[in-house]
Amino acid sequence: MLRLSVRAADAAARRRLCQRGPRIILQHSRPYTEGNTGGSAAKIVAAGLVSFGGGIGGTVLYAKWDSKFRTTVEKNVPYSDLLFGLALGPATSLDSTPTKKQNTWVECKIEINICCVFIEQCEECHQHSPPETALSSEEPSEPGDVLTAPEEPLKERPAEEVTARIAQQDQADQDTLTFVSDKLEDSLASSATATLQAIAAQEAALQAILQHTQKLKEAMETEVSAEQRSSHWKDLEDAVCARSRNVEEAGAALVQASRASLDSLRAVVESAKDSRVAALRPMVLAAEENLHSMTVDLDRAVDKSVESEAKIVSQYSELVNEAKQQFQRELSSITPEIQANWKGLSGTLSVDDLNALIAHAHRRIDQLNREMAEQRVREQVHIEAALEQQKLEDQKALEKAVSLAVEHNLERARLEQERKQVELREVMEAEMRTQLRRQAAAHTDHLRDVLKVQEQELQAEAEEVLSSKMMEQETRYRQLTQEQLDNFTLDMNAAYARLKGMEEAIDSHVIAEEEARKAHQLWLSVEALGYTLRSSSLDSLTRPLEPAAQAIRESCQDEFAVALAAALPEESLQRGVYSEESLRARFNALRSLARRVALVDESHNSLYQYFLSYLQAALLFEERQEAPPAKISSQDLDPFKILSYASYSLEQGDLELAAKLVNQLRGEARRVVQDWLVEARLTLETKQVVSLLSAYANAVGLGTTQAP
Amino acid sequence: MADASGLKWDRCLADTAVKTVTGLGVGMAFSFLVFKRHTWPASLGAGLGFGMAYSNCQHDRRLPHLLHGHMVKDQQ
Numbered sequence: 001m002l003r004l005s006v007r008a009a010d011a012a013a014r015r016r017l018c019q020r021g022p023r024i025i026l027q028h029s030r031p032y033t034e035g036n037t038g039g040s041a042a043k044i045v046a047a048g049l050v051s052f053g054g055g056i057g058g059t060v061l062y063a064k065w066d067s068k069f070r071t072t073v074e075k076n077v078p079y080s081d082l083l084f085g086l087a088l089g090p091a092t093s094l095d096s097t098p099t100k101k102q103n104t105w106v107e108c109k110i111e112i113n114i115c116c117v118f119i120e121q122c123e124e125c126h127q128h129s130p131p132e133t134a135l136s137s138e139e140p141s142e143p144g145d146v147l148t149a150p151e152e153p154l155k156e157r158p159a160e161e162v163t164a165r166i167a168q169q170d171q172a173d174q175d176t177l178t179f180v181s182d183k184l185e186d187s188l189a190s191s192a193t194a195t196l197q198a199i200a201a202q203e204a205a206l207q208a209i210l211q212h213t214q215k216l217k218e219a220m221e222t223e224v225s226a227e228q229r230s231s232h233w234k235d236l237e238d239a240v241c242a243r244s245r246n247v248e249e250a251g252a253a254l255v256q257a258s259r260a261s262l263d264s265l266r267a268v269v270e271s272a273k274d275s276r277v278a279a280l281r282p283m284v285l286a287a288e289e290n291l292h293s294m295t296v297d298l299d300r301a302v303d304k305s306v307e308s309e310a311k312i313v314s315q316y317s318e319l320v321n322e323a324k325q326q327f328q329r330e331l332s333s334i335t336p337e338i339q340a341n342w343k344g345l346s347g348t349l350s351v352d353d354l355n356a357l358i359a360h361a362h363r364r365i366d367q368l369n370r371e372m373a374e375q376r377v378r379e380q381v382h383i384e385a386a387l388e389q390q391k392l393e394d395q396k397a398l399e400k401a402v403s404l405a406v407e408h409n410l411e412r413a414r415l416e417q418e419r420k421q422v423e424l425r426e427v428m429e430a431e432m433r434t435q436l437r438r439q440a441a442a443h444t445d446h447l448r449d450v451l452k453v454q455e456q457e458l459q460a461e462a463e464e465v466l467s468s469k470m471m472e473q474e475t476r477y478r479q480l481t482q483e484q485l486d487n488f489t490l491d492m493n494a495a496y497a498r499l500k501g502m503e504e505a506i507d508s509h510v511i512a513e514e515e516a517r518k519a520h521q522l523w524l525s526v527e528a529l530g531y532t533l534r535s536s537s538l539d540s541l542t543r544p545l546e547p548a549a550q551a552i553r554e555s556c557q558d559e560f561a562v563a564l565a566a567a568l569p570e571e572s573l574q575r576g577v578y579s580e581e582s583l584r585a586r587f588n589a590l591r592s593l594a595r596r597v598a599l600v601d602e603s604h605n606s607l608y609q610y611f612l613s614y615l616q617a618a619l620l621f622e623e624r625q626e627a628p629p630a631k632i633s634s635q636d637l638d639p640f641k642i643l644s645y646a647s648y649s650l651e652q653g654d655l656e657l658a659a660k661l662v663n664q665l666r667g668e669a670r671r672v673v674q675d676w677l678v679e680a681r682l683t684l685e686t687k688q689v690v691s692l693l694s695a696y697a698n699a700v701g702l703g704t705t706q707a708p
Numbered sequence: 709m710a711d712a713s714g715l716k717w718d719r720c721l722a723d724t725a726v727k728t729v730t731g732l733g734v735g736m737a738f739s740f741l742v743f744k745r746h747t748w749p750a751s752l753g754a755g756l757g758f759g760m761a762y763s764n765c766q767h768d769r770r771l772p773h774l775l776h777g778h779m780v781k782d783q784q
Contacts, residue, residue: 593713597713605766605769605770606766607762607765607766607769610769671772672713
């Protein structure tokens, strides 16, 4: 059983070995098939590159879409901003939020519109204000002058300027007055003459018309001889010519001329009304009244009622002429042989002719009777038509007269109103003048009071000034006398002080000499001590300083020196101190030892550490001497550096610095140099005390030395 | 005082030598007598000895204030 199991185990072991074998063989053969491994390596490299490239591309694309991501990547990854700049262009803050951009645009537009609106409104306001200023500038010059200098207080203008200005104004008024009055007079005269002419012409025309009508009536009605008739007719013709001429003269031309002059007069009156000179007003008023009266007369004269009557009369005359001529023609037609003067032919006429004539006359009479009857019938109609016509004409004339009367009344009323206004204005002016006079009186009273008060104030001021000046003078006088007294006392005191000083100086000299001697002694003893310190005898490395210190203690009883002498360390007094050279020599020996145990300290102090420390000392090379820098921190220091600094300082003679540096050693190295350190400290201490003493002695010596 | 380090080293070396050799000897004896002349007891003994010396040395270095006493014969 055991053997079987053992055999099975052996077989299993051998199988495992065999299985391991081909693997081993394969492992050995791997180096011969480097191509496969190379292929898979290439695949891996390719896959890595692809993923890397994909990562970078994805980052760039996302950064293009999201600018915040871009900024974070740029912040965190050093040179990504260059890559992004190359790929996408510079980063702009508006790309990421297009909606916000539009909103800001819209807002900007709205703001601009609002601004424009405001500006327009402001412009309107400004436009309103300039016309106002223009208007205000047209006002009289006195307020304008005051307004142009608002920052200065309102100054009263000097009286000359005011009077000059008033005179100027009066002159201007006078000029305008004369000018306007001249113009008015001229136009008045011209219009008066024209109107009178028109009126005369019109009257002449009227007269002529009347005469003509009368003559016509006469000519119509009287049955006189032919010569008289012809003369009458001649007169009538003359009268007609005269009448026509007169009518033409008094016609439109003259009337229009007078109307034109009246219009010009009216225009002048209007322009004169616009001026502000008060004295013109009565003149203007008078001119207006004249104008009014002239127009009234002119209108009256151009009355056409006479003309209408003349028209009717002329019509009547025409009709009569026509009838007469008709009769003449009939008569001539019936009795053709009887000519114009048929009255002389009564003897030659036969009975037939007479019967024919009588029959004709009867027939004519019948005809005329018939005509008269017809005429009577028509008479009514004609009369009604004529009445109507007359009514119309009367109405027209009435309307015209009424309108004219209304106009004249209006004009009169207006003139009366103007006159009343002028009167009222004068009354008001007088009242204002009295008020102003009263105000002026009040002003003078006020001025008088103010002046009185001012006088009193000024008087008080002047008295105050006077008293102050007097006081000043008195004080000055007193001051001067006091000064004199003070000076005298000062001189006396100075002389006394000098005397005292001289006595003291002599006394102090004596003391100083004594001090000098003592200082000299001290100095000598300190020198002796220093010499002892420096020198060392052949048999021993150190010399005790006791005798020298004793000498110092005896030489002076100065507290400071005694204290310093006591401050010398006991060890140095008894045993003495090592000199610098010996310490230097010893240090060189110690240095190698300290190097060897540099790594060993309280926590690492196994033998293995010792071995490592030895190895380090053997392998590490540092400068033999290195100048220590001005500032050292404890992190910079390692034992080797410390030792090189310390040896440098020792070479330079700076024991103190060397001791300080050596003091920085830690661990086993410190233990090695401990006694050297103690000795160095002792030496330094002694040296310090000695140097203090010598400095003190020098100082005392200097202090007591007197300059030659 | 610097020489104390040197003295310590001297003591260490001496101690190491003595202990190693002694251990080697004891081991050889044991291998000869008990363990059928195998080499391992000898190396074990040497190792033991060296280890003890090493430890002593280290201990000595770590606690330098411990004094080493010497038996001084009474000089009567």
